[in-house]
Amino acid sequence: MKRILAPLAGALLTASLGTAALAQEPRQVTMAVSIPAADHGWTGGVVYHAERAKAQLEKRYPGLKIVLKTSPDGASQANALEDLTAQGMDALVTLPHNSDELTDPIRQVKEKGTFVTVVDRALSDPTIQDLYVAGNNPELGRAAGEYIKERMPDGGDVAVIRGLPIVIDEERQKGFDEGIAGSKIKVLDRQFGNWSRDDAFRVMQDYLAKYPKIDAVWAQDDDMVVGVLEAIQQSGRSDIQFVVGGAGMKDMIKRVADGDKMVPVDVLYPPAMIATAMELTAANFYDQNPIRGSYVLDATLVTKDNASEFYYPDSPF
Numbered sequence: 314m315k316r317i318l319a320p321l322a323g324a325l326l327t328a329s330l331g332t333a334a335l336a337q338e339p340r341q342v343t344m345a346v347s348i349p350a351a352d353h354g355w356t357g358g359v360v361y362h363a364e365r366a367k368a369q370l371e372k373r374y375p376g377l378k379i380v381l382k383t384s385p386d387g388a389s390q391a392n393a394l395e396d397l398t399a400q401g402m403d404a405l406v407t408l409p410h411n412s413d414e415l416t417d418p419i420r421q422v423k424e425k426g427t428f429v430t431v432v433d434r435a436l437s438d439p440t441i442q443d444l445y446v447a448g449n450n451p452e453l454g455r456a457a458g459e460y461i462k463e464r465m466p467d468g469g470d471v472a473v474i475r476g477l478p479i480v481i482d483e484e485r486q487k488g489f490d491e492g493i494a495g496s497k498i499k500v501l502d503r504q505f506g507n508w509s510r511d512d513a514f515r516v517m518q519d520y521l522a523k524y525p526k527i528d529a530v531w532a533q534d535d536d537m538v539v540g541v542l543e544a545i546q547q548s549g550r551s552d553i554q555f556v557v558g559g560a561g562m563k564d565m566i567k568r569v570a571d572g573d574k575m576v577p578v579d580v581l582y583p584p585a586m587i588a589t590a591m592e593l594t595a596a597n598f599y600d601q602n603p604i605r606g607s608y609v610l611d612a613t614l615v616t617k618d619n620a621s622e623f624y625y626p627d628s629p630f
Contacts, residue, residue, distance in 0.1 A: 339376030342598045345402040347393055348432075348587060349410050350383040351629065353508070354536045355560055358584030358630030359408060366588035374599050379591070387414040394418045398425060403598065406590050408432040416441065428597060432590045434481075444597075445607045446590040448582040450481050451488035452612035456580045457531050457557045458492020460614060464555070464577075468497025469528035472520045474506040474513050474541065476533040485533050485559075501527065506537045514540030521548045529555050535562035535579065542575060560584070561615065563628050570620035579615040581623060584630055586610055 346367070351357035360383060367379040382397060384390035387410040397405070398421070405422050409415035409431065416437040423429050423441045430444040439445065461471060473489070476482040486503070493500075501524050506513035513532060520527060521544060530553060532538045538558035545553050558565055559580040568576035589610065597604045615623055 339374070340599065341376045342374070342378070342404065342595075343400075343402045344370075344377065344379045344404040344406060344591065344594060345397040345400075346379060346381045346587070346591060347390060347397065347405065347407040348381075348383055349390070349408060350385045352385065354562060354630040355508075355534070355582075355584055358562075358628055359587050361625075361628045361630065362585045362588045363591065366591045370591060370595050374595055377595060377599070384410065387411040390415060391418040394422055398422055398427075402427055404428040404430065404594050406430045406432065406587070406594050408587060409434045409436065413437050428594065430590050430594045432587055443605055444590070444593060446586055446593065446610075447607075448586055448610050449612040450484035450582070451491075453559045453580050453582050454485035454488030454490075454533075455492040456488075456612050456614050457559060458489040458494075458498075460492075460557060460578055461529055461531065462493050462496040462498060465496075465498060465528060468499065469554075470499050470501050470524070470526055472501050472517075472524065472527050472530045473503040474516050474530065474532040474537055475503055476505065476508045476537075478505060482533065489531060506532065506534075506540070508534045508536055510536045510540035510543075512540070513537035514544050517541045517544035518548075521545070521550060527553050529553065529557070532556065532558050534558060535560040535565045538562075538565060538576070545575075559612075560630075561623055562630050563625055566615060566620050566624045569615055569617055570624065572617055577616075579620075581611070581613040581615060583610065583623070584628075585625075 346363055348359055349356045351360045371377050382393045384393050390410050405427050412434045420441050429442045431442040432446050504516045506516050532541050535558040538556055541556055555577050560582045565579045569579050593604050596602045
């Protein structure tokens, strides 16, 4: 009996081990990440954090393959999405160049049964996406306005440099107006700097020529703050007490950490949101944690006390 049962026991043990090995095979998932090319500071940060998240997530989940594609414009991104669909993917994480232009191409991806995560720039048809991850644009403006109101309780003259005439800009501007509501803050002017340091430099030069007294400046984006500070420095003016920007550029975070009086705070609109989107999407497949809906990050006020938490020395932004 022992001679008969021993081989049988061995066979059962082998089968059992084979089943266990099969059960432990990592789940194979392909995640495509489609984002704009690094055409300015913030998108440079997006690319940096996407590459960083790719390395971390592929290490964490052995069965996960992440295909990262950058595109210089909306048409190129639409073509990239078509190529990625042909290659096959289980999930798409995308920051669209232009919401209107990319809505239909992303819809075609979704119709293939792909899990779709949209980052930052909402689609014209939000029903296409499974998950939406973004910064808090109204809160970015509100946090800046409230800080300026707190810094100047007796009022002051503030120059505003807006971004581009799109929804994001309007949300930030509305939040700022709510932040300074009830104060004695006077807004001298509001011109578009197109989220460009060169354009913001020219706008600030115009402000400096037009207004003999400016107490503070709010610029919607840290790239623009670079231009603003350069214009102030070249003018030799000493009346501007401080400048408030937003996004979390490492140079601005460093200034805050060092106690720079001209850049005492910054408001986060982190390019690292792409990494958050990738992590949540991976969790949907690997952690038995179904994820749907919207995930909006805080517009944290960065001060000297917490600046070190948001400083990425290797990031281009």
